[in-house]
Structure formats: C-alpha cells, structure tokens
Amino acid sequence: MREMICICCPMGCRMTVEKTADGYLVTGNTCPRGKAYAIDEMTAPKRMVTSSVPVDGGNFKMVSVKTAVSIPKELIFKALDSLKGVRMTAPVKEGDVVVKNTAGSGVDFIATRNVDKC
Amino acid sequence: MKRNLVIIGGGPAGLAAAIGAYDEGERDILILEREPNLGGILNQCIHNGFGLHTFKEELTGPEYASRFIREVKARNIEYKLNTTVIKLSGEKRVTAVNETDGLMNIDARAVILACGCRERPRGAINIAGCRSAGIFSAGTAQKLVNMEGYMPGKEVVILGSGDIGLIMARRMTSEGAVVKAVVELMPYSSGLNRNIVQCLNDFNIPLKFSHTVVDIKGNGRVKSVVIAPVDEKLNPIMDKAEEISCDCLLLSVGLLPENELAKQAGIALSPVTGGAEVDENMMTLSDGVFECGNVLHVHDLVDFVSEESAHAGKCAARYIAGKIESGSERIKIGTFGGVRYCVPEYVYRGKASEGIGLKMRVNNVYRKVRIKVVADGVEIAGKNKQIVTPGEMETLSLTAEQADKLKNASDVSVGLEVK
Ligand SMILES: Cc1cc2nc3c(=O)[nH]c(=O)nc-3n(C[C@H](O)[C@H](O)[C@H](O)COP(=O)(O)OP(=O)(O)OC[C@H]3O[C@@H](n4cnc5c(N)ncnc54)[C@H](O)[C@@H]3O)c2cc1C
Ligand code: SF4
Numbered sequence: 001m002r003e004m005i006c007i008c009c010p011m012g013c014r015m016t017v018e019k020t021a022d023g024y025l026v027t028g029n030t031c032p033r034g035k036a037y038a039i040d041e042m043t044a045p046k047r048m049v050t051s052s053v054p055v056d057g058g059n060f061k062m063v064s065v066k067t068a069v070s071i072p073k074e075l076i077f078k079a080l081d082s083l084k085g086v087r088m089t090a091p092v093k094e095g096d097v098v099v100k101n102t103a104g105s106g107v108d109f110i111a112t113r114n115v116d117k118c
Numbered sequence: 119m120k121r122n123l124v125i126i127g128g129g130p131a132g133l134a135a136a137i138g139a140y141d142e143g144e145r146d147i148l149i150l151e152r153e154p155n156l157g158g159i160l161n162q163c164i165h166n167g168f169g170l171h172t173f174k175e176e177l178t179g180p181e182y183a184s185r186f187i188r189e190v191k192a193r194n195i196e197y198k199l200n201t202t203v204i205k206l207s208g209e210k211r212v213t214a215v216n217e218t219d220g221l222m223n224i225d226a227r228a229v230i231l232a233c234g235c236r237e238r239p240r241g242a243i244n245i246a247g248c249r250s251a252g253i254f255s256a257g258t259a260q261k262l263v264n265m266e267g268y269m270p271g272k273e274v275v276i277l278g279s280g281d282i283g284l285i286m287a288r289r290m291t292s293e294g295a296v297v298k299a300v301v302e303l304m305p306y307s308s309g310l311n312r313n314i315v316q317c318l319n320d321f322n323i324p325l326k327f328s329h330t331v332v333d334i335k336g337n338g339r340v341k342s343v344v345i346a347p348v349d350e351k352l353n354p355i356m357d358k359a360e361e362i363s364c365d366c367l368l369l370s371v372g373l374l375p376e377n378e379l380a381k382q383a384g385i386a387l388s389p390v391t392g393g394a395e396v397d398e399n400m401m402t403l404s405d406g407v408f409e410c411g412n413v414l415h416v417h418d419l420v421d422f423v424s425e426e427s428a429h430a431g432k433c434a435a436r437y438i439a440g441k442i443e444s445g446s447e448r449i450k451i452g453t454f455g456g457v458r459y460c461v462p463e464y465v466y467r468g469k470a471s472e473g474i475g476l477k478m479r480v481n482n483v484y485r486k487v488r489i490k491v492v493a494d495g496v497e498i499a500g501k502n503k504q505i506v507t508p509g510e511m512e513t514l515s516l517t518a519e520q521a522d523k524l525k526n527a528s529d530v531s532v533g534l535e536v537k
Contacts, residue, residue: 007312008170014311014504028504047316048166050178051292052264059154062267064164064180073320080292094184112164113180 004041006034017042046070049079050112053098058090058115065098066112071105078103090117119224122146122438124212126203126379127232129158130420131411131427133186135230138431140193144438148224149190149197150214156190156197157183158234159412160420162261165285167312171421182420206231206379210406228406228434231380231394232427235373235412237282245277247334250341256282256370260289269293271366275343276300277331279307279314281418281509283370288317290368297321298362301329301345303352306483308372308509310418330354331367340365373416383407388463391415395463398474398521399442400430403464408434415461415477418511422477429475449525454533456480457489458508465530470521476514476532480506488535489514493527506534 006013006029015028017038024042026035040046048070052062071079079102086099092115099109123139125132128151136147155161160168163179170176173185190197198216205213212224237255254262254270260282262268272295276283279302287297300318305327307314318325326345332354333344346359375392385404388395393414394402401408410430411423436442448464460478476491483505489512490500499520506512514532516524524530 005311005315007315008176012311012510047320048176049292050165052164052267054267060265062265064178064264066164066166066178076292076320094181112178113161113184 002042004038006037008033008037045073047073047076049076049102049109051080051083051109053083053086053088055088055090055092055115057117058092059118060113060115063088063092063098063115064112065109067102067105067107068110069107071103071107075103075105079105079109083109088115090115119222120226121148121224122227123148123230123434124224124226124228125149125230125232125431126206126212127151127158127234127411127413128153128156128197128199129232129234129411130160130183130186130423131232131234131413131430132158132230133183133190134424134427135232135408135410135431135434136195136197137186137189137193138428139230139435140195140431142432142435144435147195149195150201150203150212151197151199152202154199156187156199159257162257162264163285164264165289168420171419172424179420186424203379206383206407208383208404226406227438228408230408230410230427230430230434231377231402231413232409232411233376233379233413235375235416237369238372238374239369245331245334247343250334250336250339252336252340252366253334254366254368256280256286256368259286259368263289263293269295270368271295271340271364273298273364274366274368275331275345275362275364276368276370278302278370278372279309279325280370280372281309281313283368284309284313284317286368286370287323288321291321291323295366297323298364299323299345300325301331302327303330303348304328306507306509310509332356332359334367335361340367343367373412375413375416377413380407380409380413388459390459391461393461396461397448397464397466398462399433399437400426400462401433401437401442406437408437415459415479418509422511422513425475426477449527449530451476451524452529452531453478454492454531455536456482456484456487456506456534457532460532465521465525467525470518470525472521473518474516474521474524476516478512478514478532480508480512480534483507484534484536486537488537489532490535491516491520491524491530491532493523493530495529498523502537
C-alpha cells in the first residue's frame with residue numbers, strides 16, 4: 001500500500017493505493033482523475049515541464065513554454081536540456097511550437113504566451 | 119474626470135471584476151494597471167496548475183491570464199497600462215499618474231481595489247548576519263529567472279515553504295542550480311501539497327521542518343547560512359546548528375495584502391487578513407469601495423480569486439445602479455475552533471435572495487473536522503473534511519435559504535468541530 005497526494009488539481013486529495021489481483025484499489029480520491037493519477041504514479045509517472053526561453057524583438061524578454069502534455073518523469077532534465085540555446089523571434093503566439101518532440105517523448109514544447117513585435 | 123467604476127489593478131482580480139461588472143450591465147468601466155501588461159503576478163508564474171476548477175484544464179499562469187484578458191478585450195472594457203494609482207480619497211476620488219495623461223483625478227461612483235499583495239521583506243523577519251548580496255525574496259527571484267532570464271545563484275537555500283519558495287526550488291533546479299534545503303520554521307508547510315510533491319519530492323530536495331536560518335555569512339556575496347532546529351516556542355537550539363555553504367538565499371516568508379491606498383482612504387482593515395473588512399457584496403465599510411483578490415486576503419488558488427472578484431464586480435455594478443441598499447444594519451460573522459478568519463466578515467440583515475460564499479483559513483493542521491456555520495446556536499450549514507491546513511483556504515457555499523437564516527440571526531459564527 002502506498003499513500004500519495006493527488007496533484008491533478010489544487011484540491012490535493014490524500015489517497016491510498018493498494019495492488020490487487022487485477023489492478024489497483026484507490027481510495028481517498030474525490031474524482032476519477034485522482035484514480036487515474038494514482039495508477040499512473042504507480043506504473044508510469046508523468047509531469048508537465050515548464051520553463052522560459054529568450055525572445056528577440058518583442059514586448060517581453062522571455063517567452064514562457066510548456067510541454068503540450070505531460071511527459072515521463074525521468075525525461076524532465078533531458079527535456080529541459082533541449083531548450084538550451086533556443087531563442088525565439090517576436091511575434092510569438094500562444095501554442096506556437098518551440099521545440100519539436102522534446103527528448104524523444106513525442107511531445108512538443110509550446111509557447112504559453114503571446115509576445116508581440118515591438 | 120467622472121467614471122462610474124474604477125478598478126485599481128489589472129491582475130486576475132481586476133480582470134474578473136471588470137467582466138463581472140460588465141456582464142451585470144455596467145458599461146462605464148476603467149481598469150488602471152501600473153505594469154506595462156495586464157495579468158498581474160500571473161505573468162511570472164509560468165508553471166502549470168492554474169484554472170482546473172474554472173476551465174477544467176490545467177493552465178500555466180500566462181495562459182490563465184490571457185483567457186481573462188481576451189474576455190476584457192472582447193467587451194471593449196477600457197484599461198490604462200503603466201498607470202499607477204497614488205491616492206484614493208474617502209470620497210472615491212482616484213488619483214493616478216502615467217506618462218501620457220500626467221496626473222489624473224477621477225471621481226468614481228464605485229471603486230474596486232484589486233491591487234494584489236507583496237512579499238514580506240527580510241526586515242519583517244529579522245535574521246542576523248551580513249547584508250551580503252545574493253539574498254532575494256522568492257518572488258523577485260521568480261521574476262528574474264522567468265521574465266529576465268537571469269539566475270540569482272548556483273547553490274541555493276530557501277527559507278520558508280510557502281508556494282513561491284517551493285515553485286522556485288523546482289525552477290532553480292531545472293535551470294541547473296542545486297537547492298540544498300528548504301528550511302521551514304513551522305512543523306508544517308504553508309504551501310500546497312501538490313507543490314511539495316512536485317517541486318521538492320520529485321527532485322529529492324530536503325524540506326527541514328521546525329528549522330530556521332540563524333546566521334548569514336559572507337562579505338560582499340553570501341558564502342553560507344547557518345540553520346538550526348527550533349523548540350516548541352520557536353527559539354533556535356544553537357548547539358544543533360549546522361552551516362550550509364551557498365551563494366544565494368531565497369526568502370519565501372509570506373505575503374501581505376497591498377493596502378496602502380485603503381489605509382489612506384481611512385478604510386477599516388482586518389488585523390488578521392491585512393485586507394479590508396467586507397460584507398457579502400465584497401464592499402468595504404467605506405460606501406461604494408469594494409475589494410477582492412489578494413489585496414483582500416491572500417489566496418493560494420487563482421480560481422477562487424476570479425470567482426470572488428467576478429462577484430465583487432457584479433455587486434459594484436448593482437451598487438452603481440442603486441440596487442444595493444447600503445448603510446443598513448450589519449452583523450459580524452464570528453469565528454471559533456481554529457478558524458482564523460472568515461471573509462466576508464459581515465453580512466447585512468434582511469432577506470437573502472441568493473447564496474453566500476464563505477472563505478476561511480485555519481490556524482493549524484486539523485484532521486477529521488466539520489466546518490460549520492452556526493446561527494443562534496444551531497448549525498445551518500457545514501461540511502466534513504479529512505484534513506484542513508493553514509496553507510489551504512477552505513470554502514463553504516450557503517444556499518439562498520441558508521443565507522437567509524444567517525442574515526436573520528442575532529449571533530453567527532463559523533468554526534471547526536473536531537470529531
Ligand atoms: C509565486 C506564485 C505562485 C502561485 N501559484 C499558483 C498556482 O499554482 N495555482 C493557482 O491557482 N494560483 C497560484 N498563485 C496565486 C494567484 O496567482 C494569485 O492568487 C493571483 O494572481 C492574485 O490575483 P490578484 O489580481 O489579486 O493580484 P495580482 O496578480 O498581484 O495583481 C494585482 C495587480 O494590481 C496592480 N497594482 C497594484 N497596486 C497598484 C496601483 N497602486 N496602481 C495600479 N496598479 C496597481 C499590480 O501591478 C498587479 O498587476 C500563485 C501566486 C504566486 C505569487
Ligand atoms: S482526486 Fe480529483 S479532486 Fe482530488 S485532487 Fe485529484 S483531481 Fe483534484
């Protein structure tokens with residue numbers, strides 16, 4: 001049995017996960033996302049990675065980025081490495097791809113804000 | 119200049135308040151924001167974790183802000199950037215300055231204060247030691263790293279386990295720094311659980327509860343800090359002190375509502391929240407002046423800021439339209455059993471035509487409790503919780519029927535019953 005805190009939303013439900021013959025028994029979750037998270041944490045933990053990269057010629061000096069969806073936890077640092085040396089040029093639109101297929105995860109880093117040219 | 123509604127601050131609180139007022143029928147709205155962009159603190163909160171309750175998806179700070187900015191723009195609500203409000207008078211006269219308009223005096227029929235909060239500075243916590251370079255508040259470090267692309271240090275100790283400190287522990291780690299420890303005076307964290315899991319545990323960063331920084335060493339630049347455990351009275355136990363080498367100390371020791379304007383205007387502040395005392399319409403004890411968001415009380419979740427502020431905007435619009443009677447009799451909502459404060463602090467007597475949302479914080483960690491509202495000795499609403507902690511705001515929504523009981527009792531209070 002493992003105790004864990006659901007991080008899918010700010011509620012932070014406290015859950016316990018027990019391995020059963022045909023899967024996992026999750027208790028303490030308020031919604032189905034909690035159960036899915038608990039099972040993922042046991043089998044294949046994932047994290048969304050956020051950072052920011054420099055942008056030239058815009059109304060912000062940096063553009064914030066995130067992995068479009070969560071990636072395997074063990075790839076966090078490899079993914080961050082893929083951002084090293086990356087520079088964008090304004091304009092940048094929310095959702096623009098910043099790094100394709102980061103760390104071979106099949107997931108792109110995308111911009112999370114608009115940066116206007118100025 | 120005369121305006122119906124002036125909103126001070128263009129962060130999530132100001133934006134939601136403007137939308138709330140517009141959607142209630144008010145068209146003459148002006149938002150004043152001192153920064154060059156709308157969005158407030160969310161511009162530097164590039165991590166994910168915003169908006170699940172509102173949008174049912176997990177957004178980063180800038181994405182959450184941009185949804186509200188789009189809504190404000192779609193309604194053609196006027197805003198002025200790079201504009202600082204320097205004074206609010208009791209007569210709802212707002213004095214603001216910017217480069218193009220110079221000094222402006224705006225007479226408003228209603229004012230919403232949505233100025234957010236600021237970080238407690240080092241002076242407010244009293245650490246001995248050198249005034250070396252390399253000491254930053256966590257929020258300043260966040261702005262430097264995320265908005266300026268500048269790293270404040272390579273070996274970091276963080277004092278305080280508030281959310282900003284936790285978020286920065288992960289952020290500094292992901293930019294290649296080594297976070298040697300997060301040091302927390304209390305035996306619990308004031309940050310959200312998910313931040314402890316995702317920002318510290320994921321990276322094996324030690325969190326030292328019941329410890330504090332007792333000395334900072336280094337001439338010119340921080341070279342090390344000395345930390346020590348504390349006893350029950352929070353006094354450091356010096357013979358157990360240890361020295362940790364580092365070139366950077368981040369302080370995450372709490373946030374204080376930014377209420378200089380309210381103070382000037384003579385608005386009554388709560389000694390507990392640091393924000394104004396408000397009624398169920400989010401109106402302060404000064405007629406026609408409303409408050410919402412972090413300036414009212416420090417929120418950990420932006421979703422609650424948006425919800426509270428939309429309500430404040432709606433009520434301000436109603437006030438301008440003459441649909442809120444003010445000046446009638448108020449009752450104060452008392453607290454008991456571990457609840458530190460409840461917002462709103464007051465409700466009006468009279469008939470309740472809609473529900474009331476109560477927000478509160480507790481003073482310690484309690485397990486298996488019932489949060490309840492008691493009117494004249496009888497519970498009128500409540501809910502059971504497995505756990506409540508000082509770091510997480512609790513909410514309780516009263517239906518119109520329950521609100522009616524609240525408004526017509528002679529003694530009301532909200533508190534915890536430990537089971
Ligand atoms: C580091 C950090 C991490 C957070 N993480 C999360 C999270 O993961 N999830 C979550 O849901 N919430 C999170 N929050 C909380 C959330 O961001 C805040 O609760 C929310 O931003 C508060 O909104 P606000 O509008 O009240 O204040 P702010 O965002 O601070 O906006 C106030 C605005 O008012 C302006 N202003 C102030 N004074 C004046 C003046 N005199 N004249 C003109 N303008 C003025 C300021 O420039 C600012 O833009 C976090 C907060 C911080 C600080
Ligand atoms: S179980 Fe559901 S409600 Fe609870 S923290 Fe997870 S996502 Fe949020």
